Amino acid sequence: MSLSSTVYDVIVVGGGHAGSEAAASAANMGAKTLLITMNLQNIAQMSCNPAMGGIAKGQILREIDALGGYSAIVTDKTAIQFKMLNKSKGPAMWSPRAQSDRMMFAETWRNMLEQTDNLDFYQDSVNGLLFEGDKIVGVKTSLGLNISARTVVVTAGTFLNGLIHIGEKTFGGGRAGEKSSTGITEDLVAKGFDSGRMKTGTPPRVDGRSLDFSKMTEQPGDEHPEKFSYLPSTKRLTKQRSCYLSYTNKEVHELLREGFERSPMFNGRIQSTGPRYCPSIEDKIDRFASKEQHQIFVEPEGWNTVEIYVNGFSTSLPDDVQDKAIRLIPGFENVKFFRYGYAIEYDYFPPTQLKHSLETKLIENLFFAGQINGTTGYEEAAAQGLMAGVNAALKVQEKEAFILKRSEAYIGVLIDDLITKGTEEPYRMFTSRAEYRTLLRQDNADIRLTPLSNAIGLASDERLERVNTKISTTQALIEFLSKLSVTKEEINPILASKNLALVNQSMKLIKIAARPQLEFNDYKDIPKLSEFLALHKIDKEIIEQVEIHLKYSGYIQKEKNNADKLNRLENVPIPSSFDYKKVKSLSYEAIEKLSKIKPVTISQASRISGVSPSDISVLLVYMGR
Structure with missing residues (x-):
């Protein structure tokens, strides 16, 4: 059956992180789905840094996995390093992050998508949208094909009228080596949509063989790395690649300032807004003039490549200025460039024009996800893609939209912020944006979201069964601790080793375990408890849940009460x-x-x-x- 004679339930325009998750979720919901992208070799390409997760972003990635998305699985399969950030703080702040093998990441994504039922692929550029009145009915491509669809999800990334800047040189492009996309913006504006321009940037990529790592500080992964996906099909890393840390200095800053008059950011050629929380090196030097140095994270791009991502040196300065300045950073004296950093401007559509389902208010059955909505980051894009794909499939099935509340997920916070507040600069998720971050931890995303996703037909029964086992086993251990009495002879040596007040009689272990200075490992060898752990095969994940309950149950209950009050207004x-x-x-x-x-x-x-x-x-x- 030809493309032009097929009516798809869902067409996804764009194969980045948003498009890949949108296509996967729609297809897994049973919708006949077509993914159209300019280059099938670049599906889910990591256009910027080769890493997933981080502060708040790690929570989003866990939520995507809990809902039945692919991003966490792909990250685990392609990780070269894992770190749990903010471990010294409370569990609401713990944020997983992984370095990925960039080429393997894209290849794994494509393989998983190709093994997804109900999903077709087509390599072409979409340069127009087809409407019947105020309803979308399909897309038109650069080869002149009109392809019909009941719903369309646009995930165009930085490609809509994309313009790349390197110093005084400007040329069209969606990212390095790829052309921009035209026609979609014009069709939407003609239908009454407001559009705007944003910018983002990326650092140089360099040859790791030309760097002197002895002048840098090694940044290894965690000694006992964890993983992102809740499924047992992915494994923890047994070996890791280190990242490295270096710093800019006064000489670097002075040389960079000499190029400011040739920088598109400072000579007026770029007037659109860039990401405040991921500024270019020239922006950092200008805004923080008193700082004498800035961190440069030296990140390998994979297991078997010498390519290095110079995180912290995002720039659109002229290539000769980049070349001279970076050589003044310790370890970069003899650097060889793979490619120079650049800035890119692109069209976006203020997200107040969307419903919470990510369907547009003006055009029925048309959904937006990712950077077209003014966001930045792989994780933010992937989350929107998953939700747009789900809701496009539900729209075709004539079912209610799937909407997450702010008290249910960081994804709910992200979408509600966009729809309700809009954004005039690239939106990035932070833990501080969530009112209920003690509830929205990375460790309990499966408990929060998998039952909801399973109910609409996305998360598998296997996932739900694992969640139910996790909940029942956690509760069983809590009940055991609440009933187990320990003698002063058993517990006082443990308390003494921590310089804590001793007890003068037998006590329930749960009362002692609630002391903030004690960890589960301190008392897990108490004979009766040790026997229970072995008998019920209690793993680290369950112990973590119990520890959080023991120490933070008061805070958690308070947030639940506040969320309940707010939900009454919902x-x-x-x-x-x-x-x-x-x-x-x-x-x-x-x-x-x-x-x-x-x-x-x-x-x-x-x-x-x-x-x-x-x-x-x-x-x-x-x-x-």
Whole structure:
């Protein structure tokens, strides 16, 4: 059957991290899906750094896995180093991060997608969208094909009218070595969409054989590395590659400043907004003029390549300036470039034009995911892709949209922030954006999300069975600790070794275990407990759950109570046709913002910038609440 005569349930435009997860989730939901991308060899390409996870991003990756996505599995299969960040802080801040083999990452993604039922592939460029009134019905490609679809998910990344800058040189491109995409922006603007421009950048890639690592500080992975996926099919690393740390200096900064007048950031050629939290080296020097040095993370791109990613040296300065300045960094004196750093400008669409399902408000059955929504980062893109793919499939099946609350997932926070607040700079997830981060830990993403995903047909029964076993085993160990009495002869030597107050009588172990200075390993060899652990085959994952419960149950319960209060407002809907101008007591700014964003609940309305608590009270009174 030819492409032009097939009607797909879902067409995904773009094969990056958002597109790959969108295609996988839609197909696994039973939708007949087509993934169209410019180059099938570059599916899920790591355009920037060869790493997944990190602060808040690691939590998102665990959530993607818990929902039944592929990103965590691919990361585990291609990791070359693993670190659990922020381990010295509370569990709400623990964030897993892995360095990946960049070439293996893309290859593994493609292999997994090719083994996914209901998923077809086509290599071409989409240069237009097909509409019937206010409904999308397909796409048109550069080869002149019109391909029909019930829903379309656009995940165009940095390709929409992409423009690459290296110093005074400018040329079209979606990323290095690949052309930009034209036509989609123009079709959407003609339909009434607002669009804008954003920028991002990437550092040089260099030859590791030309670096002197003895002048740098080695950054090894964790001694006992963990992994991302909750499934047993992926394994923990048994060997790892080290990263390295170096620093810029005054001489580097002075030389870079000499090139500022030739930098597109400073001479006015780039006027769009870049990522505040991942600035270019010239931006860092300009904004933090008093700092005499900045960190440079030297990251290998894989097991069997000498290519190195120079993290921290993102730049669009002229190639000759890059060449001279980087040689002044310790260890880079004889560096050889694989390619120079560059900046890229691209079109995006302010995400307040979307529903929480990531379907556009203007055009029915059209979904956006990834950098087209103004975000930055693989993990943020992949999360949106998964949710857009799920909701496109559910729309075809005439089922309710799948929407995660802020109290249920970082993914819920991410999407709600975009839809409700919008963004004028590339949006990046941080733990500080979540009100309920003690609830939204990386260790319990499966408990939070797998039952929800299984109910809509995405997460497998195998996943749900593992979650139920985890929950029941955790509860069994907690109950055992609450019943087990330990004598003072058993526990006092342990307390004394920690310089803690001794007990003068037998006590329930759960009371002693709650002491913040004690860890499970300190008392796990108490005979009766040791026997229980062996009998029930209690693993590290269960012990971690129990420890968190013992030490943080008060904080967790407090957050649950706060979330419950907020969720009551989630149950107060606002009709889509509601006319805010009729409510005279609302402020002018509230009327303007509410009319534009059209929140679907009172809770969402309360999070819109410019809508005050008094405005919410007025709405509640007006609605009889």
